[in-house]
Amino acid sequence: MCFGCSERNPIGLKLKFTMDGDKCRTEFVAGEEHQGWNGYMHGGLIAALMDETMAWWLWFKDISIMTAEMTTRYSLGVPVNIKLTVESWCEEEKRDRLFFMAARIILPDGKVPVTAKAKFLRIDPEKL
Numbered sequence: 815m816c817f818g819c820s821e822r823n824p825i826g827l828k829l830k831f832t833m834d835g836d837k838c839r840t841e842f843v844a845g846e847e848h849q850g851w852n853g854y855m856h857g858g859l860i861a862a863l864m865d866e867t868m869a870w871w872l873w874f875k876d877i878s879i880m881t882a883e884m885t886t887r888y889s890l891g892v893p894v895n896i897k898l899t900v901e902s903w904c905e906e907e908k909r910d911r912l913f914f915m916a917a918r919i920i921l922p923d924g925k926v927p928v929t930a931k932a933k934f935l936r937i938d939p940e941k942l
């Protein structure tokens with residue numbers, strides 16, 4: 815019952831993903847229950863949105879992974895109650911095992927308040 819994408823997780827984000835060319839995308843509207851500071855989305859949840867969108871890029875290609883490392887750059891606050899677009903893509907792959915991924919959040923006016931980079935390692939799907 816994934817916190818990011820399961821329809822059955824009662825407190826989950828219930829994200830749905832699509833692949834468009836080399837990008838994986840989802841949309842999300844944060845509510846007041848997702849706030850940190852008043853009116854702004856909690857940074858940990860922003861990271862979760864991006865982690866999940868990068869993981870799904872790999873999942874669409876049938877690659878089972880774990881996040882091994884992630885860096886998030888918060889340049890602007892992310893307001894609640896507006897539609898966010900989250901995009902991810904793969905920047906590099908090493909030995910068919912280590913995937914260098916990137917993601918960004920896009921606001922309705924085109925501003926990019928947060929970007930992330932992460933390393934994902936392929937794991938044996940039987941271990942999931």
Ligand SMILES: CCCCCCCCCC(=O)SCCNC(=O)CCNC(=O)[C@H](O)C(C)(C)COP(=O)(O)OP(=O)(O)OC[C@H]1O[C@@H](n2cnc3c(N)ncnc32)[C@H](O)[C@@H]1OP(=O)(O)O
Nearest residue numbers: 816819865866869870873879880881882883912933935937
């Ligand atoms: C339906 C779809 C649902 C999708 C849901 C996705 C959920 C979102 C994704 C997540 O949030 S996953 C949860 C958060 N992540 C974790 O809990 C991961 C915890 N860590 C682990 O399980 C292991 O450390 C890991 C699987 C990442 C790696 O363990 P391994 O035993 O497979 O690897 P090992 O430590 O032996 O390292 C293998 C190689 O990778 C290298 N490596 C490990 N960590 C690295 C790193 N951070 N950066 C670069 N290289 C790294 C390591 O040096 C080594 O290089 P060599 O092969 O050359 O020796």
